[in-house]
Amino acid sequence: MKVLIANRGEIAVRVIRACREMGIPTVAVYSDCDRASLHVRFADEAYAIGPSAPAESYLRIDKLIDVARRSGADAVHPGYGFLAENANFARACADAGLTFIGPSPDAMERMGSKTGARRVAIDAAVPVVPGTVEPLGPSVSDAEIARLAASIGYPVFVKAVAGGGGKGMRLVTAPEDLASAIRAARSEAGSSFGDPHIYIERQLQFPRHIEIQLLADHHGTVVPFVERECSIQRRHQKVLEESPSVAVTPEIRAALASAACAVARAVGYTNAGTIEFLLDREGQFYFLEMNTRLQVEHPITELVSGVDLVHWQLKIAQGEPLTLSREIALHPRGHAIECRIYAEDPDHGFMPSPGRMLGRRVPGGPGIRRDDGGATPGLDVPIFYDPLIAKLSAWGGDRPQAIMRMARALGEYEVRGIKTSIPFFRWLLDDEDFREGRFDTTFLDRELARRNGKPFVTVPDEAEHVALLAAAIHAYEEATSGTAATGAGKAPARGWALKGRLDGLR
């Protein structure tokens, strides 16, 4: 096997590491701005695939297939994002005689349509969030949709059938707002996904987002893992995940696991996938959707199970039978938390903060795992891609210990030159409701609204005094340069200062 990684950033580095551990040669691809990125430096071979804009490089199926041919790669790992859930890409790989490290194109397609996936779950006797079963095309009248919404019960979501990532989604709390929400969702769905079909789903009150990771081989074995909880979301985007969930009892876990397996079996699913559920306060859960790929938050499952999911992805793709013990997969060993470190300025509405990383101090020590190959010092964080630059995970014997370690590691973590979400996580890890496990998917947006822009970064007076001392020492060494006992006292070259860029990014 020789694997082409059709991705970039931390996930490309993650996959390359697994391949190297298993003695599998790796092929990286890169766009113009990624020439010096870590995934290129780590891979055995690297090929340019065009300009920085994703549509001209990482999303170009023809170029990726061409690189596979040129390099002699016989398998493709799609990572997450980009083409990872694109059935056309999976099909193109198959047509070119390449092994796609993921499910079959058919399984991907069936789970890619939200209403199709809901239909699969209903047929497998897995509860779904109350809503419409059939997709609603442009010919279905507003009046008809209003009747359906009334029978489901407000508040409802109007969602794009082809949707994802919060796009093409509108919340409607009262019937009079329905018509405009339908218009907006249809138009967004049409422009973002090229499919104007929508459906209606009831908004559950105070749900928790719980998901089941699973692995499935080509011999009929499906192994579910202990759940992950991803309720800490900002505007429907996960920012922190943990495993296991404080809200899941062993009974609920067993029921979730068998529901997830039933859905996966119904579509003949293979390789790694995740079934997402909403869990209400009464312990009732509802199928939400399936992600037909490896997920960002897979490290926490690896930490509590001791299983390397990417190793298994590679083995399953080679036809090996899944020999994992269900006991190990479903019984958490301790507790794990992951923080998604974004190049964003939490003190300015989480605005993206691309630019050059000037330096960093990385955390380590007991229970800490870093997947931080998404950006490295001396290089620019590009404007073209997702702002996830690193994932920081902490493992502890129990949840309080995992939290202690994460809080400690966040204190050690320093990224210079660009703003990151690290200060936001320091605040979150200290929040009493978070520490007590009292939250649902609406928790973070509510808390942030309540903070009303209060800064996450506050420098105490004593630190300002220490800064004055440091600046004085620096000034002295500059003035007496060459004689300083502490060595070359010069801060980095002016070229590092990146005028305009930093100026705007305070």
Added chain:
Amino acid sequence: MNFEIEVNGQPHAVKVERVGSRYRIESEGRVDVVDVARVDRTTISMILDGERQSSHEATLLDRSEPGEVEVHLRAGVVHTRVAGAPGQRRWSARGAVFGGAGGPQRVTAPMPGKIVKVLVKPGDTVAARQGLVVIEAMKMENELRAARAGEVKDVHVAEGDVVEAGRLLTVIE
């Protein structure tokens, strides 16, 4: 040796002497004795003498303006400026969108990106918090808003333009 050092805009008179690896630093009646060890080209370890020897790590990064140094500490970043260097200017107004009182608002791009919408034209009156320009970077659209009410004097970009961080977008008076 005497310096005038601004910390977050506040000036301090500082007197510095060195004996071996130790510095004696006097500022506004407070005296600190600091043991300094260099960690790498930009980072120093400092131990402050006293009953409790507090330990600090500082990374010092020069900025483009002479005398300006960013001090990165565990608690956060502190902006400092050593006065007296030739050709020096005061801290420029930063983050103009969020800027202070008085004077025209010079709205600059807070990040490199693509202009997807220009919501105002010269002569428009705008209210505080009104959207001016929408800039797209890293898959997200960000609306830049007016800090205060005023009249749009100039618009320097058009939809579709790709801009560098710091580029002047519009001026509100």
